[in-house]
Amino acid sequence: MGWNCRECQAFVEKFEGALGKGKGRKLYAYKVMMAKKMIKFNRDFDNFKTACIPWERKIKEVESHFGSSVASYFIFLRWMYGLNLVLFAFMFGLVVLPEVMMGLPYGSIARKTVPRAEQERAMDISVLLDFGGYCKYSILFYGFYNDERTIGVLQFRLPLSYLLVGVGIFGYSLMVVIRTMARNSDEGGDGGDDGQFTFAFKMFTSWDYLIGNPETADNKYASITTSFKESIVDEQENQKDENIHLRRFLRVLANFLILCSLGGSGFLIYFVVKRSQEFANLDQDELSWFEKNEVEFVMSLLGLVCPPLFETIAELEEYHPRIALKWQLGRIFALFLGNLYTFLFALFDEVNLEKEKSIRNATIWGLNEYYSNYSSYHNTTDIPPPDIHPADVIRGPCWETAVGIEFVKLTVSDIQVTYMTILIGDFLRAMIVRFLNYCWCWDLEAGFPSYGEFDISGNVLGLIFNQGMIWMGAFYAPGLVGLNVLRLLTSMYYQSWAVMSCNVPHERVFKASKSNNFYMGLLLLVLFLSLLPVVYTIMTLPPSFDCGPFSGREQMYNVVMETIENDLPAFIGNIFTYATNPGLILPAVLLMVLAIYYLNATSKNYQNANLELKKKMQMVNEHYQLNYLAKRPGAAANGKGVNLQNDVSLAAPNPKAAVTHPPGPRGLSGNARGPPPGPVRGRGRGTPPPRH
Amino acid sequence: MKEDVKVKVLIPLLIFIIFLCSRLHGRYHELAPHLVPMDYTNEPDVKIPLALIVSMPELNENPFRNRIVESFSEDGAGNLSFNDFVDMFSVLSETAPRELKAIYAFKIYDFNVDNFLCKEDLEKTLNKLTREELSPEEVTLVCEKAIEEADLDGDSKLSFADFENMITRAPDFLR
Numbered sequence: 001m002g003w004n005c006r007e008c009q010a011f012v013e014k015f016e017g018a019l020g021k022g023k024g025r026k027l028y029a030y031k032v033m034m035a036k037k038m039i040k041f042n043r044d045f046d047n048f049k050t051a052c053i054p055w056e057r058k059i060k061e062v063e064s065h066f067g068s069s070v071a072s073y074f075i076f077l078r079w080m081y082g083l084n085l086v087l088f089a090f091m092f093g094l095v096v097l098p099e100v101m102m103g104l105p106y107g108s109i110a111r112k113t114v115p116r117a118e119q120e121r122a123m124d125i126s127v128l129l130d131f132g133g134y135c136k137y138s139i140l141f142y143g144f145y146n147d148e149r150t151i152g153v154l155q156f157r158l159p160l161s162y163l164l165v166g167v168g169i170f171g172y173s174l175m176v177v178i179r180t181m182a183r184n185s186d187e188g189g190d191g192g193d194d195g196q197f198t199f200a201f202k203m204f205t206s207w208d209y210l211i212g213n214p215e216t217a218d219n220k221y222a223s224i225t226t227s228f229k230e231s232i233v234d235e236q237e238n239q240k241d242e243n244i245h246l247r248r249f250l251r252v253l254a255n256f257l258i259l260c261s262l263g264g265s266g267f268l269i270y271f272v273v274k275r276s277q278e279f280a281n282l283d284q285d286e287l288s289w290f291e292k293n294e295v296e297f298v299m300s301l302l303g304l305v306c307p308p309l310f311e312t313i314a315e316l317e318e319y320h321p322r323i324a325l326k327w328q329l330g331r332i333f334a335l336f337l338g339n340l341y342t343f344l345f346a347l348f349d350e351v352n353l354e355k356e357k358s359i360r361n362a363t364i365w366g367l368n369e370y371y372s373n374y375s376s377y378h379n380t381t382d383i384p385p386p387d388i389h390p391a392d393v394i395r396g397p398c399w400e401t402a403v404g405i406e407f408v409k410l411t412v413s414d415i416q417v418t419y420m421t422i423l424i425g426d427f428l429r430a431m432i433v434r435f436l437n438y439c440w441c442w443d444l445e446a447g448f449p450s451y452g453e454f455d456i457s458g459n460v461l462g463l464i465f466n467q468g469m470i471w472m473g474a475f476y477a478p479g480l481v482g483l484n485v486l487r488l489l490t491s492m493y494y495q496s497w498a499v500m501s502c503n504v505p506h507e508r509v510f511k512a513s514k515s516n517n518f519y520m521g522l523l524l525l526v527l528f529l530s531l532l533p534v535v536y537t538i539m540t541l542p543p544s545f546d547c548g549p550f551s552g553r554e555q556m557y558n559v560v561m562e563t564i565e566n567d568l569p570a571f572i573g574n575i576f577t578y579a580t581n582p583g584l585i586l587p588a589v590l591l592m593v594l595a596i597y598y599l600n601a602t603s604k605n606y607q608n609a610n611l612e613l614k615k616k617m618q619m620v621n622e623h624y625q626l627n628y629l630a631k632r633p634g635a636a637a638n639g640k641g642v643n644l645q646n647d648v649s650l651a652a653p654n655p656k657a658a659v660t661h662p663p664g665p666r667g668l669s670g671n672a673r674g675p676p677p678g679p680v681r682g683r684g685r686g687t688p689p690p691r692h
Numbered sequence: 693m694k695e696d697v698k699v700k701v702l703i704p705l706l707i708f709i710i711f712l713c714s715r716l717h718g719r720y721h722e723l724a725p726h727l728v729p730m731d732y733t734n735e736p737d738v739k740i741p742l743a744l745i746v747s748m749p750e751l752n753e754n755p756f757r758n759r760i761v762e763s764f765s766e767d768g769a770g771n772l773s774f775n776d777f778v779d780m781f782s783v784l785s786e787t788a789p790r791e792l793k794a795i796y797a798f799k800i801y802d803f804n805v806d807n808f809l810c811k812e813d814l815e816k817t818l819n820k821l822t823r824e825e826l827s828p829e830e831v832t833l834v835c836e837k838a839i840e841e842a843d844l845d846g847d848s849k850l851s852f853a854d855f856e857n858m859i860t861r862a863p864d865f866l867r
Contacts, residue, residue, distance in 0.1 A: 011705070197841050197842060197858050197861065197862070198837075198841070199834055199837040199838040199841055200838045200841045200842045200858050201858075201862050202834075203814065203817060203818060203821065203834070203838050204797065204801065204817075204855075204858075204859060204862070205859075205862045206821065207754070207755065207756070207821060209754060209784065214753060217753040221755075221821070221822065221823050221825075224821050224822055225822040225823075225825045225826065228818075228822060228826060228830070228834060229826070229830070231834075232830055232833060232834065235833070235837065
């Protein structure tokens with residue numbers, strides 16, 4: 001432990017105060033001690049915060065065995081769970097709880113009671129599983145909520161709260177998605193120069209010398225091996241030779257086949273929906289289960305069959321696995337989008353406004369008759385309300401509850417299909433392969449069925465579209481968000497168990513792109529698409545006259561107008577009137593467009609400046625290396641070309657588009673060697689060793 | 693000025709060292725109680741063999757434990773006297789300077805002790821890291837790439853200068 005003079009001086013300067021240089025020694029020592037305690041406290045608090053993140057160890061375990069792309073699915077699932085938990089808190093705390101605690105109980109008014117005609121079957125399990133009977137007239141659906149302006153001691157305004165929560169769910173989700181996208185794109189921008197020593201760093205710095213636990217050590221070995229394999233795949237991709245024409249032709253062929261299958265599935269759904277509209281006109285009791293649920297069945301079937309079909313066709317294309325995943329995601333997205341929107345059109349077609357108008361008119365007419373009879377019979381003007389039991393009142397069809405029921409049924413069937421698929425497709429398959437292998441002619445594990453691989457694209461898209469359905473259905477069925485929270489929780493445990501026990505790692509393990517913005521971008525798109533039907537309903541369709549928190553009003557958003565007129569001071573009403581003036585809104589929109597354009601231009605300029613700085617750094621580095629080499633005896637200027645880092649992330653268009661940087665000045669040894677010959681040396685995107 | 697430095701630095705330093713040493717010696721002693729004396733007045737020449745040292749919990753899970761102990765021993769066979777023992781832990785600690793760590797890291801990865809990291813050394817390192825789960829082609833590919841990346845003087849093996857140049861750019865080479 002030899003200390004030279006330089007180090008001694010540094011030691012003294014550091015501890016000058018503590019060694020008693022003079023005045024203020026005690027205060028200095030105290031300050032130093034408090035600073036140290038503060039640092040320790042901060043570090044402990046950070047450790048605590050990290051320990052609080054749920055499922056972290058489980059995800060790390062999956063990552064070490066299966067690679068970062070499979071783990072990124074579970075991280076996404078965890079993020080969704082957090083989002084849904086917050087949405088559930090909003091819906092439950094601001095809509096469901098007030099109605100339950102301060103509103104009228106079941107059976108007190110017409111909309112909260114099962115009608116007389118349905119009462120004998122209301123408790124049957126088959127009716128309950130179809131969300132009819134007592135389920136239909138419960139807090140799960142829109143129709144239960146009363147339309148009184150204020151309820152309870154606290155004067156809680158339920159209709160206003162319902163509307164604001166319905167819209168607020170979208171607003172909050174939008175904010176969270178955009179914030180996550182911004183944060184991800186921020187991290188994706190570092191990278192810098194570490195593509196230069198990928199393999200060397202991995203070899204010499206990836207082991208954590210602080211590991212003492214054997215299980216942790218096992219995980220670490222697995223993750224190091226996987227990380228090496230990922231880099232090897234990247235390197236091999238960059239070295240492959242290609243026959244361009246054959247490849248292009250195969251790719252065009254593959255795209256054509258896939259377009260055909262997409263068209264086929266669209267046509268099938270259209271056909272089935274038309275048939276279901278015919279079935280709706282027949283008597284419900286005569287239809288078999290299959291005919292009643294045909295639409296959901298066909299949609300689930302398409303969702304199961306098409307993705308593997310797309311994957312098989314995609315083998316013609318021979319893309320890098322990361323790029324192939326992106327294509328697969330895009331195609332499955334198109335499939336699910338077509339399915340979902342067809343389903344939506346079918347649903348809103350069934351909203352039969354004529355029938356409702358006729359029942360409403362009949363009710364009003366009946367009431368008027370009652371009043372005129374009563375006043376002519378008893379000769380008073382003070383008429384009590386009609387004395388009918390709530391179960392006997394004539395009801396309108398209440399289309400919002402019907403729509404809510406459809407969404408809940410679709411979500412439930414989606415959950416069932418997903419879990420069944422995992423059970424049969426993965427677990428049963430693994431059992432069969434493992435146990436039948438002893439008495440089978442060919443090797444089941446290496447040959448035909450073998451163990452399944454985890455289907456990342458299918459699962460991610462399933463998650464995204466499930467969320468889209470929740471967003472659409474939450475307005476009509478407040479209980480749906482709670483259902484989704486339960487579903488995500490069980491999914492996390494179920495899928496992580498299934499992956500660890502029934503799946504094998506992909507043959508070609510590849511690194512997930514650092515920026516998860518691709519998933520987030522899809523989610524954003526789905527968010528906008530699911531916002532449209534809800535906003536359309538709120539603005540255009542009239543609410544049912546006898547069920548839900550907006551009954552009796554012309555449009556749903558009238559609640560907001562009423563609140564502004566009655567509850568808020570007069571000048572706020574004036575402000576709103578001015579603010580909704582088109583003369584004010586158009587300039588505001590124009591201003592926002594200009595701001596977007598300006599910010600876009602600024603960000604492009606910053607990116608260019610960044611690139612220039614990187615190039616400068618490269619040149620300086622090269623210059624230093626050449627000088628350093630020239631100083632060593634007998635060293636010739638080495639013709640190592642500089643490779644600008646190749647961005648092979650999920651967002652990059654073509655991994656082969658590497659740029660060769662012309663080599664720097666060669667003045668010193670007079671050796672006129674040009675840039676190295678041979679194929680372009682691209683680099684996979686280097687990352688520092690996985691943090692642990 | 694030099695007298696001042698000696699007094700102000702060496703005395704607290706001495707106290708600090710004595711305190712640490714007593715704890716370290718406790719650990720050294722418990723590895724082989726019958727071998728290690730508590731009394732050093734006669735300057736006994738005691739060395740603990742390799743097998744006992746790698747059984748320490750801090751080193752037990754480390755794939756390079758044998759090499760670590762060997763590179764700190766004087767005879768190169770892994771028998772550590774107390775001096776060597778203290779040296780080893782001081783280099784492995786967080787407070788050791790970066791250059792020192794680089795020197796010893798080079799020694800650890802140099803399996804055939806020829807002051808160069810040649811391809812065989814790298815292959816051994818890789819196999820220890822992945823517990824031989826990679827195929828031979830993959831191992832060859834990785835070693836070739838690593839030498840390509842770090843070798844500056846073009847002799848297809850890494851001298852200490854090459855290694856140091858590479859390792860000082862590593863983001864988390866401190867543990």
